[in-house]
Amino acid sequence: MLSDYFYLEEVGHEKGDLIKGLQLIQQKEGYVSDDAVKAVAANFNMAEAEVEGVLTFYAQFKRVKPGRFQISSCDGTACHIKGTPLIQQWIQAELGIKSGETDKEGRFSLETVACLGCCSLAPVMAINGRVYGKLDRKGLVKILNEYKKMD
Amino acid sequence: MAQIKRIKVGVASCGVAAGAEAVMEALKRNAGDVPVVGVGCIGHCYAEPMVEVETENGSVLYSSVKGDDASAQKILSLSEEGRFVIPEIRSSKEALYVTKLAGRIEPCNLEEYKANGGFSALKKAFSMKPGEVVDMVKVSGLRGRGGGGFPTGMKWSFLAAKQVPEKVLIMNADEGDPGAFMDRSMMESVPFQVLEGMLIGAYATGATKLFIYCRAEYPMAIKHLKIAIAKIQEAGLDRLPGRENPLEIKIKEGAGAFVCGEETAMIASLEGKRGTPRFRPPFPTDSGWNSLPTAINNVETFANIAPLINMGGEAFAAIGSEKSKGTKIFALAGDLKYPGLTEVPMGVTLAEIVYDIGGAERGSVKAVQTGGPSGGCIPAEKFDVKVDYDSLKELGAIMGSGGLIVIGKNRCMVETARYFLSFTHRESCGKCTFCRVGTMRMYETLERICAGEGCEEDIAFLENLGPKIRKGALCGLGQTAPNPALSTIRYFRNEYEAHVKEKICPSLVCPTLVDLTLDQSKCVKCKLCIRSCPAGAISDGFVIDNAKCLKCNSCLEVCPKKAIKRVPRGQGFNSNNK
Ligand SMILES: Cc1cc2nc3c(=O)[nH]c(=O)nc-3n(C[C@H](O)[C@H](O)[C@H](O)COP(=O)(O)O)c2cc1C
Ligand code: SF4
Ligand code: SF4
Ligand code: FES
Ligand code: FES
Numbered sequence: 001m002l003s004d005y006f007y008l009e010e011v012g013h014e015k016g017d018l019i020k021g022l023q024l025i026q027q028k029e030g031y032v033s034d035d036a037v038k039a040v041a042a043n044f045n046m047a048e049a050e051v052e053g054v055l056t057f058y059a060q061f062k063r064v065k066p067g068r069f070q071i072s073s074c075d076g077t078a079c080h081i082k083g084t085p086l087i088q089q090w091i092q093a094e095l096g097i098k099s100g101e102t103d104k105e106g107r108f109s110l111e112t113v114a115c116l117g118c119c120s121l122a123p124v125m126a127i128n129g130r131v132y133g134k135l136d137r138k139g140l141v142k143i144l145n146e147y148k149k150m151d
Numbered sequence: 152m153a154q155i156k157r158i159k160v161g162v163a164s165c166g167v168a169a170g171a172e173a174v175m176e177a178l179k180r181n182a183g184d185v186p187v188v189g190v191g192c193i194g195h196c197y198a199e200p201m202v203e204v205e206t207e208n209g210s211v212l213y214s215s216v217k218g219d220d221a222s223a224q225k226i227l228s229l230s231e232e233g234r235f236v237i238p239e240i241r242s243s244k245e246a247l248y249v250t251k252l253a254g255r256i257e258p259c260n261l262e263e264y265k266a267n268g269g270f271s272a273l274k275k276a277f278s279m280k281p282g283e284v285v286d287m288v289k290v291s292g293l294r295g296r297g298g299g300g301f302p303t304g305m306k307w308s309f310l311a312a313k314q315v316p317e318k319v320l321i322m323n324a325d326e327g328d329p330g331a332f333m334d335r336s337m338m339e340s341v342p343f344q345v346l347e348g349m350l351i352g353a354y355a356t357g358a359t360k361l362f363i364y365c366r367a368e369y370p371m372a373i374k375h376l377k378i379a380i381a382k383i384q385e386a387g388l389d390r391l392p393g394r395e396n397p398l399e400i401k402i403k404e405g406a407g408a409f410v411c412g413e414e415t416a417m418i419a420s421l422e423g424k425r426g427t428p429r430f431r432p433p434f435p436t437d438s439g440w441n442s443l444p445t446a447i448n449n450v451e452t453f454a455n456i457a458p459l460i461n462m463g464g465e466a467f468a469a470i471g472s473e474k475s476k477g478t479k480i481f482a483l484a485g486d487l488k489y490p491g492l493t494e495v496p497m498g499v500t501l502a503e504i505v506y507d508i509g510g511a512e513r514g515s516v517k518a519v520q521t522g523g524p525s526g527g528c529i530p531a532e533k534f535d536v537k538v539d540y541d542s543l544k545e546l547g548a549i550m551g552s553g554g555l556i557v558i559g560k561n562r563c564m565v566e567t568a569r570y571f572l573s574f575t576h577r578e579s580c581g582k583c584t585f586c587r588v589g590t591m592r593m594y595e596t597l598e599r600i601c602a603g604e605g606c607e608e609d610i611a612f613l614e615n616l617g618p619k620i621r622k623g624a625l626c627g628l629g630q631t632a633p634n635p636a637l638s639t640i641r642y643f644r645n646e647y648e649a650h651v652k653e654k655i656c657p658s659l660v661c662p663t664l665v666d667l668t669l670d671q672s673k674c675v676k677c678k679l680c681i682r683s684c685p686a687g688a689i690s691d692g693f694v695i696d697n698a699k700c701l702k703c704n705s706c707l708e709v710c711p712k713k714a715i716k717r718v719p720r721g722q723g724f725n726s727n728n729k
Binding site: 014015016017018019020022023044053054057058059060061075077080082085086089090092093113114115116117118119120121122124131132136137138 | 165329330335427482484485491567662703709
């Protein structure tokens, strides 16, 4: 329902604020659904295809619903050389998901991001915005287990 | 005991990630009437969480503080234990002009910023004519800190020359180099200083609209800037002399596209479009955001302005090397002891940065990568190079925005190049064929080499294609994307050759070129490795089958006896080639 997205009013109708509108949706819903695309197109008075074009250009936007615990694994330079490829393998072993995937229960999802700005703590990941640094296998498993229990 | 006046806890993102919030709470619980405040970061990341105690006899620093009551009590009693002293050798090389206040004051406290000389530069600028401010910036020799090194005074003079009622000044806070965090730290720690630079820029150039384009991954930077802007507006500091209306100041968040750090792409993104670069001319100073004359400067460039105006152009020009004036902030990360931020005069040597400041052990370092995905690597043999715009270019690297990744002896340079090309080919906006297809080809070739499927011609192919992409690309992304591959081939050809000729990864990094082995003479049969292996590759007889092994290092990490190692492919057991 388009009226579900009434809060788009907040950003107004100027095309220059399209990205802001999409960001607001993602912030509230966790992703940008097909319905949301329609609502955004209507709000900014533009074609849906044009909105899609902008959406696909920017890595930040998710088109599928993420898990309740969103893991952002940093693969910036510092983290990469300090072992992000291994970290992602361990996450896969623990949770059965690769980058870009959500588990069947909708519990965890994993995405790869470029630099969280805490390179000195590399390798780093964030879960729902909370940053964990200096990861090794033991620490990682412990953190994931804590989240499993929380659910 | 000296009277404690105030306690400061470093709560920039990096400090928070290291546990500073718990430290802050513990101190608040125990401090009684002593104020406990959050500050930004002084750049010694390795020592986080950090606490500074202000006493009547000066300050005491504590490092790696824990978030419990006992630790808080120790600090409150000014215990000798856990005190932190900035290593002498480091302070002797640093020159803190731009970062002087970072981590020393409350980031969003306007009064405290003013009490420490904040907005005195703005006042001084107002006492000059706008053109005189531009001239002072010209005389200083300040060059843009965003990577390109374009003279800031000249850029400002282009914008100032436009006689139109509306002009735009943008702060590039996209910090796209994955592995750089100078700009984040400045925005989090001293948002007023960064904004003061923008206000002075607006006065000097006649800009009426100020935009900040900040990457969305920096929520704390955005928050601090927003608070600081509100306070600036409240205090009327956004009203420039001789102007009828206050400045329009807006923050826009990026949405995760590296190419949006490029000026024309950023402008497109600010207009709500796909962030693709366009051909120049027209230059943004002629026609930029919504066709208005527009100038873009980097965060650190703006952070330089207030100190510059305060000391004057000549004094600024006296710092640094012949053609690169002032200081540069570097973000040190990777394989070194003291990762963090450091501000040094231009012209110090790479060795001083890596060994003296970064604490990396001589002999443990293979190379550094400067300039991120656009930059190049510099091998340890060349660390006596002076760090400035021109010297680094001669070595096939660039100064870049200041990200400096130290690469240890145990890392693979081919894999590192593969990593950067995977980044640039993903981030290419696709507009130029050479960039889109060329970076893809380079990436695929590097993938093949890392997988042990490369041949000698592949190296020549990369060397041949690189310069073509450089020439055929419209924007800096494509023009610099081949650098990591070309510079690693230039300095580490032996590693490439080992991969293609002998099918060996000398650093034992590339997964397809390694086997894992288990040394039974060291093993105590605890079975931890067997349990940790996601592929069931370790038998009950404690033999690793490399046909099944994923090279994930799980077993290696859990083994209490260090009985498991990576070895060149073929040296381990593999059930496929019995
Ligand atoms: C692909 C690409 C990415 C860039 N990313 C950034 C960035 O993240 N931050 C930045 O300040 N400049 C970046 N730049 C440089 C800017 O285009 C521009 O030169 C700079 O912001 C100008 O400011 P300065 O003169 O103060 O350095 C990038 C350039 C290119 C080509
Ligand atoms: S060089 Fe690459 S990123 Fe730059 S405009 Fe061309 S295709 Fe886009
Ligand atoms: S973890 Fe190490 S010590 Fe334990 S069984 Fe495996 S190889 Fe042996
Ligand atoms: S590279 Fe991972 S936080 Fe910067
Ligand atoms: S401690 Fe702040 S940048 Fe590292």
